[in-house]
Amino acid sequence: MELNIPKHIAIIMDGNGRWAKKRGLPRTLGHREGAKSLRKIITHAAKLGIKHLTVYAFSTENWKRSKEEVEALMFLFKTYLKGEEKNIMENNIKFTVSGREENVSESLLTAIRRLEELSKNNTGLNLNIAFNYGGRAEIIDGINRLLKEGKKEITEEEFSKYMYRDIPDPELLIRTSGELRISNFLLWQIAYSEIYITDTLWPDFDEKELDKAIESYNKRDRRFGGVK
Secondary structure (H helix, E strand, C coil), X not given: CCCCCCCEEEEECCCHHHHHHHCCXXXXXXXXXXXXXXXXXXXXXXXXXXXXXXXEEEEHHHHHCCHHHHHHHHHHHHHHHHHHHHHHHHCCCEEEEECCCCCCCHHHHHHHHHHHXXXXXXXXXXXXXXXXXXXXXXXXXXXHHHHHCCCCCCCHHHHHCCCCCXXXXXXXXXXXXXCCCCCCCCCCCCCCCEEEECCCCHHHCCHHHHHHXXXXXXXXXXXXXXXX
């Protein structure tokens, strides 16, 4: 049977720290392994014909972590941007970042903007990284934009245009590591997303795991509040 491939998949990449702890390794090494998993999933998603892939990389709440871990994550993301540039361009991937700029270093913001500009005309997979992102913050930022424009009344469809990125809502939300919560991720956009939870820790999440999630999605009866 031919699978129905979601146009947009969102992933809460959870479990890097636990993966490292199980092996007696520093949490930072878990994050490095997680970056390798992301590379695999991006390549596989592009091959499957997925149009948008949004991944939760760093939340507005993650600043509460230790200074050492936060600095390691910032360095890892900057290194990732530089290391993935060739892969992104060769595979026709459009790169975008969703989130607030505050607290992010100017050098990292420059690297983000550079890759966004470089890949803006690519027509393959849109890799959207939620970085310094919070779902509530996104909604508040959208409302503040509306207020600045003097809007007094607006529809749901119009409000969707005020999110960080004007892309379709995800049909499938995947969370690794078995946690049963949304963690302030895409609160507006996942109103009708199918949710898939796996106990697999993110560094162990590979192409087969993504296929399993899509197979599960294909078994769902999506009614959007109606009756079939």
